[in-house]
Amino acid sequence: MPTVxxxxxxxxxMTVDMPVATSLMRAALGNQVPGIVGECGGSATCxxxxxxxxxxxxxxxxxxxxxDDMLEWTASPRTENSRLSCQLVPTQESAYxxxxxxxxxx
Amino acid sequence: xxxxxxxxxxxxxxxxxxxxxxxxxxxxxxxVDAEGHLPYQRPPLSKEMxxxxxxxxxxxxxxxxxxxxxxxxxxxxxxxxxxxxRQQVRVESGHWVGYDHLVLATGATPRQFSxxxxxxxxxxxxxxxxxxxxxxxxxxGAKHVVVLGGGFIGMEVASAARKRGIDVTVLELADRVLGxxxxxxxxxxxxxxxxxxxxxxxxxxxxxxVVGHAGHxxxxxxxxxxxxxADLLVIGVGATADDSLAGRAGLETDNGVVVDRCxxxxxxxxxxxxxxAAVRDRVTGQLRxxxxxxxxxxxxxxxxxxxxxxxxxxxxxxxxxxNQGTLRLQLVDLGGGYDRLVVRGNETRFSVFxxxxxxxxxxxxxxxxxxxxxxxxxxxxxTPTEAELILDDFDVRVLARRVLSAETAASA
Numbered sequence: 300m301p302t303v304x305x306x307x308x309x310x311x312x313m314t315v316d317m318p319v320a321t322s323l324m325r326a327a328l329g330n331q332v333p334g335i336v337g338e339c340g341g342s343a344t345c346x347x348x349x350x351x352x353x354x355x356x357x358x359x360x361x362x363x364x365x366x367d368d369m370l371e372w373t374a375s376p377r378t379e380n381s382r383l384s385c386q387l388v389p390t391q392e393s394a395y396x397x398x399x400x401x402x403x404x405x
Numbered sequence: 406x407x408x409x410x411x412x413x414x415x416x417x418x419x420x421x422x423x424x425x426x427x428x429x430x431x432x433x434x435x436x437v438d439a440e441g442h443l444p445y446q447r448p449p450l451s452k453e454m455x456x457x458x459x460x461x462x463x464x465x466x467x468x469x470x471x472x473x474x475x476x477x478x479x480x481x482x483x484x485x486x487x488x489x490x491r492q493q494v495r496v497e498s499g500h501w502v503g504y505d506h507l508v509l510a511t512g513a514t515p516r517q518f519s520x521x522x523x524x525x526x527x528x529x530x531x532x533x534x535x536x537x538x539x540x541x542x543x544x545x546g547a548k549h550v551v552v553l554g555g556g557f558i559g560m561e562v563a564s565a566a567r568k569r570g571i572d573v574t575v576l577e578l579a580d581r582v583l584g585x586x587x588x589x590x591x592x593x594x595x596x597x598x599x600x601x602x603x604x605x606x607x608x609x610x611x612x613x614x615v616v617g618h619a620g621h622x623x624x625x626x627x628x629x630x631x632x633x634x635a636d637l638l639v640i641g642v643g644a645t646a647d648d649s650l651a652g653r654a655g656l657e658t659d660n661g662v663v664v665d666r667c668x669x670x671x672x673x674x675x676x677x678x679x680x681x682a683a684v685r686d687r688v689t690g691q692l693r694x695x696x697x698x699x700x701x702x703x704x705x706x707x708x709x710x711x712x713x714x715x716x717x718x719x720x721x722x723x724x725x726x727x728n729q730g731t732l733r734l735q736l737v738d739l740g741g742g743y744d745r746l747v748v749r750g751n752e753t754r755f756s757v758f759x760x761x762x763x764x765x766x767x768x769x770x771x772x773x774x775x776x777x778x779x780x781x782x783x784x785x786x787x788t789p790t791e792a793e794l795i796l797d798d799f800d801v802r803v804l805a806r807r808v809l810s811a812e813t814a815a816s817a
Contacts, residue, residue: 329468338702340446340464344726344735345699346778365733368775372782372805 301394305332306353308402319392323384324348327400334400341385347405348384349373350398357394359387375401407503408433409712410494411510412484412650414444416698417679418510419466420705426475428713434476435502437494439483442534443469448698450537451558452728455544455565461534487654489672506674506712509651509662510705513644513680513696522615523640527622530640531558543637547571551625551635553612555582557727559641560595563604564730574605574633576612576625585643586725586736590748590757591769598732607631646681646694659683661694666718668708676711678704684719693740697725722784724777735777737784738767745791749776749799756780758799763791768801779805786812 300316303323307313317326327335327348336347346369352359362370362382370381382398389396409425411418414436422434438444444466453459472479480502486495493501515530522528529540540562544550550566552559555577566573575582581592582599596606611628615638625633646661657663657671661683668676668684679701683692703721724737743759743766750756756776759767765788768780779802783789786808789801797803 325463331468331471331474338698339726340448340698342448342452342726342728344728344733344774365772365774368773369778371775371802372778 300392301357301389301396303389303395304397305335305350306397306399307334308400317389319390319394320388323350323387323389323396323398325385327384332400334402334404335384336404337385338405339385343369343383343386346370346373346383349375349401349404350382350384350387351378351401352380352382352387352396352398354397355389355394356396357389357391359389362386373401374403374405406432407492407505408435409506409508410502410504411436411508412482412494413510413512413679413681414438414440414479415447415510415512415679415701416466417512417701417705418508419444420702421508421510421678421709422477423467423471423475424706424709425712426477428709430709430713432505433478435478435480437480437482437484437496437502440533440535441481443467444479445534450534451531451561452565454537455541455562456568457541457545461538464534484650487650487675489654489675492674504674506676508705508708508712509670509675509677509681510679510701511647511650511662511681513646515640516643516645518642520612520615522617522622525615525617525622526620527617527636528615528638528640531562532644540639544569544571547637549634550574550637550639551576551612551633552639552641553625554641554643555579555606555608556585556641556643557583557725559639560599560729561727562639562641563599564602564732567599567602567604568730572605573603574607574635575599576607576610576627576633578609578611580609582606582608586738587734587769588743588746588757588759590746590755591734591771594752594755594771595729595732595734598729602730607633644680644696646683648681651675651677651681659692661692663692667711668704668719669711676708678708695723697723699724722781724781733772733774735770735774736767737777737780738769739784739788741766743767747794747799756799756801758794758801760791765789765791765794775802783808 315330324337338347339345446464493503549572552575614626616624648658651662652658662677683694727734745760747758754772756770770777
């Protein structure tokens with residue numbers, strides 16, 4: 300099972316083991332990770348599941364053009380490792396990822 | 406302390422309940438749910454959920470453990486009576502639940518109308534999780550689908566049916582699709598997208614009879630005399646607010662539970678949020694009722710904040726989206742009419758700017774998420790004038806960048 304460490308803005312952490320082919324947004328909501336809203340349900344439409352992808356053992360596809368366009372307007376500042384977590388879908392059982400959850404999503 | 410009772414377990418109701426806990430509310434929180442499923446997201450019902458690959462359990466709003474951990478009690482409904490004097494709600498099973506504050510989040514139900522043959526098997530509407538599962542099963546065996554109504558639901562269902570290779574006809578009374586929500590250029594783009602996808606669009610056309618054989622639909626007869634073959638008829642002609650419970654309790658209703666700008670009904674202990682709430686404009690007195698996820702979640706969150714002592718009135722920029730196959734439609738809409746339209750972009754990716762009296766009131770984006778997001782950020786901060794927009798030839802991204810960086814500089 301892929302493992303994801305969600306690091307909150309206050310420094311607290313949650314480690315979640317998630318099924319493959321699930322997005323980091325869904326895994327966060329399913330495990331009550333605070334700070335990820337996912338208002339649109341995962342269609343890269345609302346920009347409220349923003350994370351900073353600090354580390355990943357699996358090579359993930361870069362943001363699509365639409366995701367890239369959305370990321371410019373997230374509530375917390377964009378950095379070069381900003382992603383929408385609904386678009387981060389690990390497929391390797393051994394994947395290990397660390398994401399930081401920004402202070403603001405809306 | 407009796408606590409808070411929320412009637413309705415959709416996006417608005419669950420957001421209200423969850424936000425009460427996030428905000429530190431310690432009393433009992435009860436959500437009365439009429440459907441008997443773990444509360445779920447509604448947008449996927451007309452999109453991903455119609456695909457056989459989709460996991461029906463994957464669309465819950467929160468996991469079961471969330472409700473236990475947060476001490477949010479899910480009470481089987483429906484709620485059948487509100488006793489405002491005793492401040493309690495009766496659920497169908499007969500027991501009463503008391504409240505200090507009541508949040509009505511009863512949603513909307515498909516518009517009812519009469520048409521000969523509507524009772525035939527194979528005629529369906531789409532509002533609930535069960536509706537979606539049943540529609541998905543019907544699509545699996547369907548060859549000809551007729552969709553009544555060219556709104557969001559109708560066009561999304563048309564896309565899902567085409568994805569399965571089913572023959573699809575959409576009947577729309579107006580002269581264009583999505584006419585209630587978008588301007589003509591976007592309607593035209595949406596129509597072109599669906600026609601290219603193989604959908605037959607019959608505009609300015611009504612259904613006059615559903616024809617059947619042995620109790621099952623076989624076709625739809627139209628006003629112009631066509632008989633369209635159909636083994637499945639999907640009705641998507643809009644929704645009306647579920648305000649009957651409020652009406653029976655003596656609260657003011659008018660296609661929606663009437664609320665003021667603090668989302669409070671004519672009873673100060675009772676709020677209404679989401680699809681069922683008709684917000685009265687303080688200046689014009691006009692009612693505005695919105696059916697969208699953004700409206701449901703923002704209003705749910707606001708009602709919770711209000712119960713926790715927040716004093717400001719409700720304010721949010723309304724936005725909507727619809728995915729129809731590869732077409733991505735995003736709208737931000739302050740409401741009201743328009744006297745001018747400006748279109749920027751190309752055939753496959755563009756935005757329409759609606760202006761009224763020289764002010765921007767709405768932006769409709771087709772496959773143009775950057776413009777949509779920039780417009781939302783701008784409208785959050787105020788209404789740009791046409792003069793401001795002309796400076797950057799309506800590139801709201803440039804204007805929004807300037808406004809946001811000025812804000813950052815001012816707060817530094």
